[in-house]
Amino acid sequence: IGTGLTPEEFHQKISKKEITGHVGLIQSIQLISAALGLEYERIIESPPKEVITKREFTTSxxxxxxxxxxxxxxxxxxxxxxxxxxxxxxxxxxxxEHDEYDSILIDGIPKIHQKIIGGVHGDLGTSAMVLNLIPKVIEAKSGLLTMLELPVPCNTENIWKNGSNK
Structure with missing residues (x-):
């Protein structure tokens, strides 16, 4: 994400594709529009922009x-x-130091604004989706499928707070 670079170094790395920003945003728009049955004329993706720190800090x-x-x-x-x-x-x-969250805003009837405090860690969320989809994928028809053709993933284990199954 370019942490610790000067703005000039960031722009050079973006132009050389050494920093790409988030990968898959176009495909996410396409999948969302297909799932909602929305037609669109254009997809416009802005080049990644740098976020500049307002005060000195030490990373983790x-x-x-x-x-x-x-x-x-x-x-x-x-x-x-x-x-x-x-x-x-x-x-x-x-x-x-900042508040971490994931936010979803749907401007509809009713208007929905969901804010997940702490956010969903991308790698953990992806691995959880993969693991919980295994039984659904095994039962699915063969071929290349998108999330639109698979059932909604759900927890496949009954795990209690102490970590044991009952």
């Missing part, structure tokens, strides 16, 4: 990041129809 790896240096990045993408933004994704990842 013990590296000092001075004020004015890069502490992370932001990637934005949206789908439009008739110039109207119908789906947008905003990915922000940066180091330092």
């Amino acid at each position: 790896y013990g590296e000092l990041v001075p004020e004015g240096f890069v502490c992370g990045l932001q990637s934005k993408i949206y789908a439009t129809i008739g110039g109207l933004e119908i789906i947008s994704l905003d990915f922000v990842a940066y180091a330092g």
Whole structure:
């Protein structure tokens, strides 16, 4: 995500594709629109932008990041129809002291705003999805399937707080 780089170094690494931002945002827009039955005319993805630290801090790896240096990045993408933004994704990842959360806003009836305090750790969330989908995938038809063709993943074990099954 570019933590510890100068803004100039960040831009060089972005242009050389050494830093890519979040991978898969276009596919996420496509899958969301397919799941909701929404048609779109264009998908517009902005190049990743740097997030600049406002004060010096030390990362969890013990590296000092001075004020004015890069502490992370932001990637934005949206789908439009008739110039109207119908789906947008905003990915922000940066180091330092801040409130971590994942947020979903659905502007509909009713309007839904879900905020997951602490966020969902990407690697843990992905591995949990894979593990909980194993029984569903075994029962699925053969071929290349998307999440639209598989049942909703759910917990496959009855695990109690003490870690034992009852």
